[in-house]
Amino acid sequence: MSQNLFPEIRKVADETEKLADKDNTTFESTTEDDERPVQEIESLCMRCHEQGVTRLLLTSIPFFREVVIMSFRCESCGFQNNEVQQAGTIRLEGAVYTVRVLTREDLNRQFVKSATATIQIPEFELTIPASRGQLTTIEGLIRDTVTDLSADQPLRRIENEAVYQKIQTIIDGLKEVLADHEDEADEDATGEVKLPKKASEKDAPMRPFTVRLDDPSGNSFIEFNGSMADPKWNMRTYHRTRQQNIDLGLINPDEPEAPQGDSEAEAEEGLKNEEIFVFPGTCSSCGHAINTLMKKVNIPYFKDVIIMSTNCDICGYRDNEVKSGSAISAQGKRITLKVEDKEDLSRDILKSESCGLQIPEIELVLQEGTLGGRFTTLEGILEQVYEELSVKVFTDARRGDDKFEEFLARLKAVKSAERPFTVILDDPLANSYLQNLYAPDPDPNMTIETYDRTWEQNEQLGLNDMKVEGYEEDAAEESEKQETPAAQS
Known part of the structure; x- marks a missing residue:
């Protein structure tokens, strides 16, 4: 049933190409609905309020899941919009995908982003918040980001020069990845109009960067090369927090929290019985004042440990450490x-x-x-x-x-x-x-x-110079030595 309703996207592309070659027509002009991989529905355009067309494609992405690809276009005003929605249920765990983009071939990786996913590119200090679902490539994501950031730049330049310069730095860095200036150079040299190449097909140098996709619903995906052993690709799953479940609509915020198991309840009770100490300090990243939280916790069948946590709300710096809370062991x-x-x-x-x-x-x-x-x-x-x-x-x-x-x-x-x-x-x-x-x-x-x-x-x-016994006598002798010269003077 799933294979019939959600055929693989590659199979859909092959069938569409065959229909396009058949009788020199496109699949849009085919009269048999069963042969049409894309379904069309008349829809109201929210910009000009005329009738447009929404095309729906039910397909499955290999190694991922079933999705519904929607594309709307209004012939009256030219408005168009594309979106991807999940056709399955929300997964039990969230997922974080990390890809190291080292070569231009990596820009061609398929990219599925649900409406609940956030994207980070740390090298450009760029964070893209959750928005509409999208099926594209890493190159397509970068192009869309450049377009979105560039739209309001003239206004930012007037209202806030500092913000304008910061965003322009990000735009310039992303444009270097796309290397569109090479297409302009080729056109000027030959005098002929050429179709622009994909960024993944160009020979220009590229700064390596990282794409991190975090989706609490687990319904996003970045393509790997060959198999999941791809060293540039990594996936990590995690348990959602209560707030994330509330944001996804899985939990009523007014409902009480579910009771914990005995071990979890005991662990939480143990934490509550210990006092949390707060030490003021300075963030090593941005220099603003922050607090370090410190707590002593007992690990069953082991010993006491001290957990320290530092979080800066200004720049996002985080650091967590664990140190021993007991005496130095003899062995x-x-x-x-x-x-x-x-x-x-x-x-x-x-x-x-x-x-x-x-x-x-x-x-x-x-x-x-x-x-x-x-x-x-x-x-x-x-x-x-x-x-x-x-x-x-x-x-x-x-x-x-x-x-x-x-x-x-x-x-x-x-x-x-x-x-x-x-x-x-x-x-x-x-x-x-x-x-x-x-x-x-x-x-x-x-x-x-x-x-x-x-x-x-x-x-x-540093244990050879540490003396834990008889140090009182040494301290007394040192004190006498300091007092003797004073008395003689």
Whole structure:
């Protein structure tokens, strides 16, 4: 039934082309409704109030889902509008798609944006809020953005010069990606009118950038190349917040919150029992005054930790860290986990600043201090590793390194638990933790070893010069030495 009502978009395109070639006519002039992939409905034009035509195309996008593509045109005033609506239900989780646009071929990736999705291009400091649904390419998205931003620029230049200059910088950067000036140069050189090339077909240099699509409904999509192992492409799902469910119309805002499970209720009660401390400070990004929230939390079967969170409402800077709230352990700790399926990815993990992380199967080694202190899930920490490496390394000199792209593909397979792998946490201060699903019984897939720190490790941690016993006598001797010269004088 789905295949009959929502044929694949490539199949629709092929059938449309055949109908266009048949008897030198187009599908619009075909009299048999069954052969017409596009349905036409007379509609009222909201601009001139004359009758226009809305064309509906029911189709499915490979590796995504069924959609309805709508196109309206009014012959009286020339107004036209295109929109995409989802033909299925809202998904259980939201989704974030991230694509690294490194070459011009990446501009040709198919792009499906629902009415609830927001788009970010961090390199241009550009955020596109949720608006109408759209089926296009990354190049089409950029062209539409340039058109929308340019429309009110003359007025902005008069009303607010600073805003005008900021937006013009974004427009100029996006125009460099499109490289439309090359078409003008070709026309001037030959004196002939040529059809403009797509930006993906031009030879002009292009600044690499990132496209991030965040849709709480999960009904958006960016095309990958070949398979989901595409190292330039990444998808992450997340649980919607209550407010997001309200915005999507899934929850009545007047309804009370659903009761939590016992473990969640206990965890929340534990958080409520601890006081939250607020420390004023300065944002390291924009310099405005902000507050850092700090809270002491007990992790069952582990120890107390301190969670710190800093959020700047002015520039959007965010930072979250986790530090140990207990005394320094006498020995270090090494935790080894054999990950066999996706269930293991949901384990809670606390990686302190002093902890290193290894995955031998893909030759991944993170030194101490990488990512700072983090309290998340195993899937979350692997996602952070992937994003950090793909964002920072794809834009440096290693860009285009086939070996590194192969490494990212292996990392992507690991973070999806497509094959078994091993995670090793090595923390000289024993301040890291990996959830034991069988607690308080031993976990058959996890081994925990304690070891004595080396002198070099203690030196690096500053423990060799730290004295915790008998320091009162040393303080008294130091005080006497300072008093003696004063008395002699």
